[in-house]
Amino acid sequence: xxxxxxxxxxxxxxxxxxxxxxxxxxxxxxxxxxxxxxxxxxxxxxxxxxxxxxxxxxxxxxxxxxxxxxxxxxxxxxxxxxxxxxxxxxxxxxxxxxxxxxxxxxxxxxxxxxxxxxxxxxxxxxxxxxxxxxxxxxxxxxxxxxxxxxxxxxxxxxxxxxxxxxxxxxxxxxxxxxxxxxxxxxxxxxxxxxxxxxxxxxxxxxxxxxxxxxxxxxxxxxxxxxxxxxxxxxxxxxxxxxxxxxxxxxxxxxxxxxxxxxxxxxxxxxxxxxxxxxxxxxxxxxxxxxxxxxxxxxxxxxxxxxxxxxxxxxxxxxxxxxxxxxxxxxxxxxxxxxxxxxxxxxxxxxxxxxxxxxxxxxxxxxxxxxxxxxxxxxxxxxxxxxxxxxxxxxxxxxxxxxxxxxxxxxxxxxxxxxxxxxxxxxxxxxxxxxxxxxxxxxxxxxxxxxxxxxxxxxxxxxxxxxxxxxxxxxxxxxxxxxxxxxxxxxxxxxxxxxxxxx
Numbered sequence: 001x002x003x004x005x006x007x008x009x010x011x012x013x014x015x016x017x018x019x020x021x022x023x024x025x026x027x028x029x030x031x032x033x034x035x036x037x038x039x040x041x042x043x044x045x046x047x048x049x050x051x052x053x054x055x056x057x058x059x060x061x062x063x064x065x066x067x068x069x070x071x072x073x074x075x076x077x078x079x080x081x082x083x084x085x086x087x088x089x090x091x092x093x094x095x096x097x098x099x100x101x102x103x104x105x106x107x108x109x110x111x112x113x114x115x116x117x118x119x120x121x122x123x124x125x126x127x128x129x130x131x132x133x134x135x136x137x138x139x140x141x142x143x144x145x146x147x148x149x150x151x152x153x154x155x156x157x158x159x160x161x162x163x164x165x166x167x168x169x170x171x172x173x174x175x176x177x178x179x180x181x182x183x184x185x186x187x188x189x190x191x192x193x194x195x196x197x198x199x200x201x202x203x204x205x206x207x208x209x210x211x212x213x214x215x216x217x218x219x220x221x222x223x224x225x226x227x228x229x230x231x232x233x234x235x236x237x238x239x240x241x242x243x244x245x246x247x248x249x250x251x252x253x254x255x256x257x258x259x260x261x262x263x264x265x266x267x268x269x270x271x272x273x274x275x276x277x278x279x280x281x282x283x284x285x286x287x288x289x290x291x292x293x294x295x296x297x298x299x300x301x302x303x304x305x306x307x308x309x310x311x312x313x314x315x316x317x318x319x320x321x322x323x324x325x326x327x328x329x330x331x332x333x334x335x336x337x338x339x340x341x342x343x344x345x346x347x348x349x350x351x352x353x354x355x356x357x358x359x360x361x362x363x364x365x366x367x368x369x370x371x372x373x374x375x376x377x378x379x380x381x382x383x384x385x386x387x388x389x390x391x392x393x394x395x396x397x398x399x400x401x402x403x404x405x406x407x408x409x410x411x412x413x414x415x416x417x418x419x420x421x422x423x424x425x426x427x428x429x430x431x432x433x434x435x436x437x438x439x440x441x442x443x444x445x446x447x448x449x450x451x452x453x454x455x456x457x458x459x460x461x462x463x464x465x466x467x468x469x470x471x472x473x474x475x476x477x478x479x480x481x482x483x484x485x486x487x488x489x490x491x492x493x494x495x496x497x498x499x500x501x502x
Contacts, residue, residue, distance in 0.1 A: 001054060002327040003297060005115055008048040008060060010038055015057035016050070023102035032062075032100070036084065040064070043089050047096070049119050051103075051112045053327075059112040061120060062100035064089040068133060073179045073197060077135055096124045098134030111298050117173045118251075118300075124202050132200040135181060139190040140164040150180045150194045167196060175200045216473035218360045218387065221247030221255040222421040224440040225306070226464035229264050229429060233284075236265065237291055243466060244292075248299035250468050253360045257306030258423045258438070259368050259393040260318070262288060266430045274344040274432050279316060282309035289321050289329070296323035302358055306391050306421075307334065307367050309345070316347050318367060320391060322356055330356050334367035335376060344432050353500055355383040361473055364416075368392035371420075372406045374413065378498045381414035381488060386473050390420040393436065400437050408454060411443040413487055415479055417456070417471045418443045424462045437462060442469045447483050449475045 008016070013034050020031045040048050040062055047063040064081070067090050071080055081099055082088040098120065103112045124132050140162065141153050148156070154177055156162040167177075175198040184195035223243045230236040240257075247255045265284060269277035285308045296303045303323040310319035310333065318334035318341065333350025341347040353376060355362045364380035364387075371377070371390045380388065390407055394400040403420060411418040422438025441458035444450040457469045480488065 001297065003110070003112075004052045004055075004326060005119055006050060006052065007045060008037070008041065008050040008057070008062075010034070010041055012050060012052075012057045013037055015052075016060055019058050019060070019104040020102055022104050022106070036086075037062075039086055043086060044091075046123065049116060049123075051115060053107060053110075058104040058107045059116060060100065060102060061098065061116040063096050063098050063120065063123075065093040065127075065129065066090055066095050066097045067093040068095040068097075068130075074181075076181070076183065077185050077195075080135075094130045096120065096127070096129045096132045098132060101134075109298060111300055113169060114173060115300050121200060121202075124200070125204050128205060129202060130205045131202055132175075133178070134198055135184050135195040136170050136175075136198045137166050137185065137188055137191045138164055138194060138196060139166055139188075141192055141194060142190050145192050150192075154180065154196060170196075170198050173200075216361075217470050218254070218473060219250070219252045220387070220417075220419050220442060220467075220469045220471060221250065221252030221301075222419055222440045222442070222459070222467040222469070223247070223255065223257050223261075223306075224421060224438060224459045224463065224465050224467065225258050225261045225423050226425040227261075227264055227423055227427040227433070227436055228425065229267050229427070233265075233287075236262070240292065241295060244295045244299050244301065244303065247466055247468065248301045252301055252468060254302045254304065254363075254387075254389070254419075256304040256389050256391060256419060256421045258421045258440075259307040259320075259391040260309075260433075261306040261391075261393075261423055262308055263430060263433045264427060266433065270429060270431055275316075275346045277431070278309050278345040278347075279311055282311040282316060284308075285310055285319070289323070292321070293323045293327075293329055296325050297327060300325050302360070304365060304389050304391065307393075309347075316345060317350055318347055319350070320365060320367060322358075322363075322365065324358060326359065332365045332367070334370060336369045336373055338369050340432075351502065353379055355380050355385045361386045364388045366390050368394070368403060371410060371418075372402060374406075374410065375498050377410040377414050377416075379500050381416060382498075385414070386416055386476055387471065388414070388416055388418045390418060392420055392422045392438070394422060395435050395437065397437050400439065404439070404441070407441075408443045412446050412454065415445050415476055415483075415488055417476075419469070421467075424464060440467050442467070442471065444471075445476070445479055445483075447479055447485075449478060 050057045051059040157164045177196045178199045179197040181195040269280045305321040307320040310317040322330040337349045362384045364385040407418045419442045421440040423436045427433045439461040442456040446454040
């Protein structure tokens with residue numbers, strides 16, 4: 001499955017028509033004519049957004065800009081849209097007005113509506129508009145209309161005593177109800193023709209010019225995972241999804257789990273030799289990756305799955321996966337295998353070195369021991385890497401110290417951010433996985449724009465927790481061109497080079 005959020009085009013109309021018909025089946029399948037879509041695309045193309053799943057448009061949001069005081073809070077849908085002609089669109093207005101948003105019912109489990117709302121917010125900020133306003137249906141109201149007024153119904157939805165498929169979703173996406181509207185959308189029997197006038201305020205309007213904000217701030221979510229035994233896979237997935245849900249709630253762009261974080265699942269095979277037990281665990285890897293791929297889509301976040309054993313043509317690797325929120329999956333196999341991994345599990349190293357393109361820039365992934373070899377991250381830097389992710393697993397503090405200090409060196413010498421995430425706690429009923437030590441962290445280059453100790457943030461040692469950290473990619477560009485020292489530019493490539501041989 002491939003998910004793409006992009007601007008709507010007129011060529012998408014056939015898909016849009018079908019999806020909108022299905023979305024509004026309860027209202028008679030009301031749809032916008034092609035001429036209306038063409039008009040919107042002509043007057044305000046950047047405001048018309050869609051989501052395509054495998055190249056088919058299944059969700060859409062339409063908007064115009066208005067000078068809101070000209071219409072006030074008592075307007076109707078017909079008035080605000082200029083009798084559906086969009087003559088009310090004013091490029092110099094102060095408000096982004098949402099005139100449509102829908103998701104095909106077959107795709108509502110993927111949280112596509114939230115992606116559209118987030119895209120609208122970003123558009124509002126980039127255009128330096130005061131707010132987003134829209135009239136929202138309350139399709140659950142007809143069930144309570146005989147006992148509750150619209151205001152009482154809305155208050156109960158706010159208090160989470162009643163679930164409304166539209167209003168509950170809007171409130172969870174930071175919109176507030178400004179007013180109750182009557183006769184807003186004639187024919188909406190489910191809402192009894194009532195609507196909520198909802199608003200989202202752009203806090204960067206006026207006081208902070210939206211254009212001055214960095215569009216290159218990326219939020220990282222690191223899971224410092226406590227080793228614990230799980231009675232079954234459902235409990236394991238419950239714990240994984242808990243962290244994904246929590247970090248996506250903080251609007252993280254990336255979530256990273258540690259190296260071999262799923263080894264508590266070795267416990268049923270503890271009677272086997274370690275090499276056979278790890279191969280049994282490898283049988284679960286595809287299932288786990290598929291589940292985390294689903295989480296990446298439904299929670300709209302890029303997930304670095306933490307590493308897991310991978311059995312390929314009889315050979316055992318230590319692999320991690322990058323599950324993009326667009327639906328794509330990339331794989332990285334640990335290059336440098338530790339003596340412990342070789343002795344107890346018979347693992348071998350991978351042979352593919354590459355950076356990955358994401359919707360948040362170019363990233364690299366190295367697994368634990370890999371970060372102690374500077375050549376790999378230097379090759380990544382030459383390929384444009386901006387953030388290096390290092391899931392790790394260390395049993396002793398001196399092992400952790402090697403990983404930490406090498407990761408810090410990689411950040412300085414390659415002018416990039418480096419994020420590390422590890423496991424903590426004890427696992428007494430799993431052979432060769434009994435103790436762990438970790439302090440997850442995000443490291444930066446060392447110059448005036450960054451913390452004086454080159455540590456952006458770090459977790460509490462040996463405590464299960466998450467770390468949420470914002471990193472600014474724009475600062476890396478400034479460092480590269482104007483830094484006190486320019487490590488990448490000042491290399492003596494006439495004297496030495498680091499090259500990838502295959």
